[in-house]
Amino acid sequence: MTTGTSSRADLLPEPTELTNPFWDGLSEGKLRLQHCDDCDKYQYPAETFCFHCGSLNVEWKDASGKGEVHTFITVHQRYHPAFADLIPYNVSVIELAEGPRLVSNVESIAPEDVRIGMPVRIAPREESNGQYAIAFERDE
Amino acid sequence: MWPFKNKYCIVGVGNTPYGRNPELSQLGHNVMAIREAANDAGLKIDEIDGLMTKAPSSNFPMLWAPKVAEALRIVPKVVGTIDQAGASNISLIMYAIAAIELGQADVVACVYGDNPATGDRARYARPRGEDAYAGLFGAPSAYSMVARLHMEKYGTTHEQLGNVAVAHRHHASMNPNAQFQDEITLEDYHSSRWLAEPFHLLDCCPVSDSGAAWIVTTEARAKDLKQKPIYIRGLGQGHTSWDFFRRTDMTVSGAKVASESLWRTAEMSPSDVDFCELYDCFTVVPLITLEDYGFVKKGEGGSFYEDKRTWIGGELPINTSGGLLSETGMPGPHLILEGVRQLRHEYVETPRQVEGCEVGLITQQGGIMTTHAGMILSNQPS
Numbered sequence: 001m002t003t004g005t006s007s008r009a010d011l012l013p014e015p016t017e018l019t020n021p022f023w024d025g026l027s028e029g030k031l032r033l034q035h036c037d038d039c040d041k042y043q044y045p046a047e048t049f050c051f052h053c054g055s056l057n058v059e060w061k062d063a064s065g066k067g068e069v070h071t072f073i074t075v076h077q078r079y080h081p082a083f084a085d086l087i088p089y090n091v092s093v094i095e096l097a098e099g100p101r102l103v104s105n106v107e108s109i110a111p112e113d114v115r116i117g118m119p120v121r122i123a124p125r126e127e128s129n130g131q132y133a134i135a136f137e138r139d140e
Numbered sequence: 141m142w143p144f145k146n147k148y149c150i151v152g153v154g155n156t157p158y159g160r161n162p163e164l165s166q167l168g169h170n171v172m173a174i175r176e177a178a179n180d181a182g183l184k185i186d187e188i189d190g191l192m193t194k195a196p197s198s199n200f201p202m203l204w205a206p207k208v209a210e211a212l213r214i215v216p217k218v219v220g221t222i223d224q225a226g227a228s229n230i231s232l233i234m235y236a237i238a239a240i241e242l243g244q245a246d247v248v249a250c251v252y253g254d255n256p257a258t259g260d261r262a263r264y265a266r267p268r269g270e271d272a273y274a275g276l277f278g279a280p281s282a283y284s285m286v287a288r289l290h291m292e293k294y295g296t297t298h299e300q301l302g303n304v305a306v307a308h309r310h311h312a313s314m315n316p317n318a319q320f321q322d323e324i325t326l327e328d329y330h331s332s333r334w335l336a337e338p339f340h341l342l343d344c345c346p347v348s349d350s351g352a353a354w355i356v357t358t359e360a361r362a363k364d365l366k367q368k369p370i371y372i373r374g375l376g377q378g379h380t381s382w383d384f385f386r387r388t389d390m391t392v393s394g395a396k397v398a399s400e401s402l403w404r405t406a407e408m409s410p411s412d413v414d415f416c417e418l419y420d421c422f423t424v425v426p427l428i429t430l431e432d433y434g435f436v437k438k439g440e441g442g443s444f445y446e447d448k449r450t451w452i453g454g455e456l457p458i459n460t461s462g463g464l465l466s467e468t469g470m471p472g473p474h475l476i477l478e479g480v481r482q483l484r485h486e487y488v489e490t491p492r493q494v495e496g497c498e499v500g501l502i503t504q505q506g507g508i509m510t511t512h513a514g515m516i517l518s519n520q521p522s
Contacts, residue, residue: 011273045270071289071390076334079277088337091276093285093385101385103271116292133273 008082009127019046021060026124026132031065033098034058044100065122066139067096074111090114094136108137142374142405146521148237149362149369152181152355153477158468159319161349162258166196169253169351170208177249177353182366188355190218190239190248194228197471198256208251218245225506226419226471227377227394228252230513234375236356246361252473253351279421280344281336282384282508287424288338290391294439296427298338302329303445304423305342305465310451312462314492319346320466343423345463350470352477359521370480373499374406374516384508391439393425394505394512395432402433402501406516410435413516414497415482416456417475419505420463429503433514457494472504476515483519 015023025032033042036050037057043050050058072092078084090111095101106114107123123137154176156169164172170193178185191214195204205219218239222228229252236248276282290296306326312318324342332342362369378397380387403409410433418426427441435456436444444450450458461467461478468474479500487493498520505512 008273013270013273070385071285071292073281073284073288073339074334074337075275075281076337077280079281080272080275083275086275088334089275091271091274091281091285091336093390103274103276103385105274116289 006082007128009129009131011082012127012129012131012133015131018048022046023131025062026122026134029124031063031096031122031134032060033063033096033100035061042096042098042100044096044102064097067094067120067136069093069106069114069116069118069120070095070101071116072106072114092136094120102134104134104136106136106138142407144237144241145373146371147359148240148356148372149359150354150372150476150480150517151357151362151365151367151369152177152179152183153480154178154180154353155474155477156253156351158317158350158470158474159348160257161255164255164349164351166198166253166255166259167208167211169255169349170251170353171211173253173351173353174208174212174249174251177355180367181355183247183355185212186214188212188214188247188249189216190236190245191216192218192232192235192248192250193221194232194252194471194473195221195223196252196254197225198254199260216245218248224379224511224513226421227379227504227506227511227513229471229473229476229504230375230502230515231377233354233356233372233515234377234513237372240356240358247355247357249353249355251351251353252470254470255349256347257349259349279508280339283422283424284336284339286384286390286509287343287422290424290428291338293391294442296424296442298330299326300427300442300445301343301423302326304420304426305329307445307448307450308420308459308463308465311460311492312466314490315461315467318462318467319348319469320462339422345421345465346469348469350468350474352470352473354473354476354480368484368519370483371518371521372515373518373522374402374408375514376400376402376405377513379511380509381511384510391428393428393432393509395429395503395514398512398514399433402514402516407522408499408516412499413456413501414499415460415494416458416501416503417460417463417479418458418501418503419472419475420459420465421471423465425505425509426458428509433501452491452494460492460494471506475502475504479517483517485519
């Protein structure tokens with residue numbers, strides 16, 4: 001390894017008071033999402049208000065952790081030193097069962113085997129700094 | 141009837157050399173492009189009383205238009221920046237028309253210039269927020285997500301994407317100002333290395349130093365100037381706005397909404413268009429643009445580029461100077477310049493001219509198909 005190469009952990013967002021329940025949930029193997037008590041919708045990422053209806057009554061709930069691949073790419077280009085050893089790797093848009101979509105990775109599978117529509121579930125990954133990060137694997 | 145019918149024109153265009161240009165600063169690209177455009181129009185620089193800018197992408201500054209005005213040593217009555225990324229270039233024209241209509245200015249210069257290739261390209265390289273942890277960096281990766289979905293949903297093939305790269309490069313091969321002038325084949329396309337699959341290198345535009353300016357005024361004012369006026373016959377804008385992965389249908393662009401305004405204001409339909417200059421940061425975008433403007437049904441864009449239909453001499457020439465893919469990677473204004481030059485018949489008696497053309501569709505867009513604006517230009521009043 002070359003010196004000065006940043007680690008992937010350096011790219012993780014720092015937990016904040018707002019988002020702590022999300023990061024704590026991942027360390028327990030759970031996906032937590034904000035849920036609006038007024039309009040009953042889930043949202044991601046976290047905010048201080050409901051994106052859908054503007055309510056301030058948003059609370060964290062345990063979500064199913066399940067979703068499906070909406071679209072994906074396989075990255076071959078070295079865009080960032082932290083990913084140099086991972087090339088080629090999958091990046092997917094995951095649509096969670098509760099509705100929200102996010103960008104993450106489908107792991108434990110060859111990137112060429114990922115398919116649009118593939119069912120996935122969360123598989124949180126412990127990073128080098130002890131923080132758990134979101135990732136997915138195929139849901140058999 | 142559109143109240144601005146036949147009233148507004150582009151009367152001058154100018155650009156700086158495209159590609160890697162360490163001799164010009166970022167500000168220099170803006171200044172030199174405007175000076176070129178003013179000369180082209182037969183205007184003295186201090187006759188410009190409105191200055192509208194798209195600010196440089198690479199290090200987006202505040203109060204950019206005043207800075208450019210100062211660098212020209214002029215004091216325009218109207219200054220401003222519109223931020224829609226690439227779509228701004230046509231929205232600057234909308235604001236110019238509004239400013240003139242409101243009696244605030246008479247001659248408005250619009251400009252974009254930047255030097256990310258030899259200057260500071262911080263923004264182009266910057267990780268996209270939380271997506272950085274997932275390894276999603278840069279526009280090629282995000283647009284590739286869109287392309288994958290378009291291929292899955294509609295059966296669009298790599299060959300169809302490759303036809304776009306080959307066609308636009310063919311036009312660039314006739315253009316001495318283009319960054320890439322060597323013709324390519326489909327074999328070259330297929331064997332170009334993967335960046336973010338499904339995108340090859342040749343699906344993607346370069347990062348370039350460039351500046352371009354275009355000057356807007358009334359038809360009445362144009363009569364005193366050097367060039368045949370090019371009429372702004374129709375305008376539209378539409379924006380998907382949301383981050384690309386949150387959109388209900390990632391394969392639809394802002395052109396779908398812009399289309400209604402564009403054809404209505406122009407009182408035209410796709411069959412009236414003689415050529416197109418379509419924003420082509422990536423090969424999939426022109427295909428989606430053709431669908432969303434109604435040239436073909438949704439999903440059928442893939443076959444449009446077959447049989448050299450879009451080559452000069454074919455049924456509907458597209459990106460006649462090479463576009464973002466091959467002329468230069470700057471975010472779009474060179475398409476406006478090319479549209480004006482084609483309609484002036486500047487290339488007449490060369491293979492570059494779309495013979496007898498009278499109407500052109502120009503499109504601009506930005507972000508990850510986040511914003512969009514379209515324009516109909518014509519060398520004829522209606």
